[in-house]
Amino acid sequence: MAATTVWQPREDGLAEIFTLLEQQISPSSVADKSQIWKQLEHFSQFPDFNNYLVFILVRAEGKSIGLRQAAGLLLKNNLKRVWISMVQENQKYIKSELLPCLGAVDRHIRTTVGTIISEIVNVEGVAGWLELLPALVSCLDSNDLNHMDGAMDALSKICEDIPQVLDSEVPGLAQRPINIFLPRLYQFFQSPHASLRKLALGCVNQYVIIMPAALYNSMDKYLQGLFVLANDPVAEVRKLVCAAFVHLTEVLPSSIEPHLRNVMEYMLQVNKDPDEEVALEACEFWSAYCDAQLPTENLKEFLPRLIPVLLSNMAYADNDESLLEAEEDESQPDRDQDLKPRFHTSRLHGSEDFDDDDDDSFNVWNLRKCSAAAIDVLSNVFGDEILPALMPLIQAKLSASGDEAWKEREAAVLTLGAIAEGCFNGLYPLLSEIVAFLLPLLDDKFPLIRSISCWTLSRFGKYLIQEIGNPKGYEQFEKVLMGLLRRLLDSNKRVQEAACSAFATVEEDAAEELVPHMQVILQHLMCAFGKYQRRNLRIVYDAIGTLADSVREDLNKAYSIFFLMQPAYLEILMPPLVAKWQQLSNSDKDLFPLLECFTSISQALGVGFAPFAQPIFQRCMDIIQLQHLAKVDPASAGAQYDREFIVCSLDLLSGLTEGLGSGIESLVSPSNLRDLLLKCCMDEASDVRQSAFALMGDLARVFPAYLQPRMVEFLEIASQQLSANLIRENLSVANNACWAIGELAVKVRQEVSPIVTNVVSSLGLILQHGEAVNKSLVENSAITLGRLAWIRPDLVAPHMEHFMKPWVRDDIEKEDAFRGLCAVVKVNPSGGVSSLVFICIAIASWHEIRSEDVKNEVSQVLNGYKQLLGNSWAECLSALEPPVKERLARYV
DSSP, rough: OOOOOOOOOHHHHHHHHHHHOOOHTTTTSSSSSSHHHHHHHHTTTTTTOOOOHHHHHOOTTTTTTTHHHHHHHHHHHHHHHGGGGGGGGHHHHHHHHGGGGGOOOSSHHHHHHHHHHHHHHHHHTTTTTTTHHHHHHHHTOOHHHHHHHHHHHHHHHHHHGGGGGSSOTTTSSSHHHHHHHHHHHHHTOOSSSSHHHHHHHHHHHTTTTOOOOHHHHHHHHHHHHHHHHOOOHHHHHHHHHHHHHHHHHHGGGGGGGGHHHHHHHHHHHHTTSSSSSHHHHHHHHHHHHTTTOOOOOOOOHHHHHHHHHHHHHHHHHHTOOOHHTTTTTTTTTOGGGGSSSOOOOOOSOOOSSOOOOOOOGGGGOOOHHHHHHHHHHHHHGGGGGGHHHHHHHHHHHHHHSSSGGHHHHHHHHHHHHHHHTTTTHGGGGGGGHHHHHHHHTOOOHHHHHHHHHHHHHHHHHHHHHTTTHHHHHEEEEHOOOOHHHHHHSBBBBBHHHHHHHHHHHHHHHHHHGGGHHHHHHHHHHHHHHHHHHHOOOOOOHHHHHHHHHHHHHGGSOOOOOGTTOOOHHHHHHHHHHHHHHHHHHTTOTTTTHHHHHHHHHHHGGGGGGHHHHHHHHHHHHHHHHHHHHHHHOOOHTTTTOOOHHHHHHHHHHHHHHHGGGGGGHHTTTTTOHHHHHHHHHHHHHHHHHHHHHHHHHHHHHHHHGGGGGGHHHHHHHHHHSSSSHHHOOHHHHHHHHHHHHHHHHHHHGGGGGHHHHHHHHHHHHHHHHHGGGOHHHHHHHHHHHHHHHHOOOHHHHGGGHHOOOOOOHHSSSSHHHHHHHHHHHHHHHGGGGGGGGHOOOOOOHSSSSOHHHHHHHHHHHHHHHHHHHTHHHHHHHTTOOOOHHHHHHOOO
């Protein structure tokens, strides 16, 4: 039998790839990098191109390490795309070349090999590469540093990217791979080589979150290893030890309870580690401890020593990027990299219990912020009990004089803001004193003291508003309000940002209390609007939108007796916004926050927005159509597709519809919104569908006739969003689709009949598994089910026994649900017998039924069951609490 021919590269092909890679990595090369990339992409079409790359990585020893690495990284990216479709001979060749190179002399080559190995395992698992595990074990057991390091590096990447692959059954292996590797990793905790200790601990830490049986059963061994490494001379190892204790506290707090005092003592000491990253990882422990609900008395004992450490770490570090940012004044234009990524939250109908994107997710998390977060958490757990240890430290820092002590003063102001909510009872008697101290700091010479004072005052805002009824409280509120407005016009960008954000917080808390100050508020906001650079302009839009949400229709009013015939607030507010609106093109991303701002204003003004509505409506239509074109033909559109334009435009159209009510008819009737909306309801992006169904429901409420020509399609697409396989991924879409169906049902009534059976089946499943979804979807499901039951009880009644118990919860909007309940019970009384106790409890929870119709319906249902059950009725009542029986007596 002939021997298999080993693949060999052609010299000319090798030379050509060498040349391209050298040009690609050379900083002095004049070659066009995009052309080089195209040529390499062209070569990727050849079946053995990846063989060349692995050959260069492993065997081109006469070439530079940089060139060999470049070949390896290109190989890794290629394999991600093509590994499954590669011929088996080439796969075998690449694998056979990689394994011997685990122990390469140069560490850069070893780590590149590890990256490629991890990528292959990610695609085909370890079962498809039976030689890999023995090779890794052999290297780990070899006592040769290069081989141990190479294997450990590859293993660490597998553990980081796909930890579950080692905790799975592998055909031909007597045990799971993790059982083979875990004892070896523990041994490496005591290696004399820091790189191996670090990699080994990093590998094991990856498994804490998924907690496989192998780790759980060897927890004592893991903890012993952590204690051995706790005082490691290498900072990266100490950081991993801290991370391990934090993860264990979050995932399996019982594992550290026997060692709790020692762990807490260690974390307290490491919280002062000279390496800031180690201290930061240790600082995470205190919040994790509180969240894990471990014994608070243990932590309370540490507070007198812990609080000074946290406070000390809250001062700005010398290398904090905020110190540089604080030097920027308003005359310096924003660079594109200064603009943080922003995410529009699509419109949602119902209880707002969905998680919002964290505004700080793109800020650098550091020891200062983590320490402030820990103080905040501790104040919420212990309340005023932390004040005796904390207040003397705050007072000492606040009284520190001299320019060199400004960071201490700033940290003290930050601390006051951090404890404002948790320690409010203890701080309340000092509220006037605290505010009186903070107000002058709004004019401090140091910008970061001015900015933190804005934030801290906003944290006390809701409590100041509670005191607004007495003259002194009103005077203090006015001083804070005017102080923040003054800082809106600060020349420092950082202070502008802090003041505007703080003011938006106060707006939410103060609501209608702002109305007497509207003129001065709008004048300051629009002055800021005129002077801010792009980044802070986004925050002004948010503050204007929040103001509109807070004062609502009061925005329509005039502020002077001389202007009673004119909406004077709008005269201040709208012209600058409209001018900006006209400046921006339909593909300018600076439109996003302006669209959001107009959404809030249109909802607040209601019909008062009518004079501005037509051009804004048309602009939204143009933007949606432009994006639909850009999706298929960017060149013709002259813009790249970005679905956020569609989402923001749909939400503004919803705001217009809600605000104008039936007045929207004159705008939508001559338009092609219906067809655009249907297309958006079928979009593959969930946030587009979410906003589309919100608009569909808003139109159903005020102008259902407009949807009529395509009503069947709208209802069918909406009902499809409720199927079980979609709900987990798209809860918000399902929520809005459910709400829209309910709104349409009460308007078009019998026309919803074709979808009733499918929708009822889906809503029944949602109600049965309510704990797995969210409050808003459950509420909307119960209401929509009630509306459908009221309209078509004959179609709903046959299914009622499947959803009756979860449907008659006592925390939903009652009237629609109970109309439907009564209707289906009349059609199928026996279907409700098994849930009768729950029906009774739900009816009793309704303190007053205002609608005489519903009251009569409820009475008929209860009396019907009393007659149906005969002697068993008394048995049913005996299962109820006395107050429930007392309330039911009103109807029976």
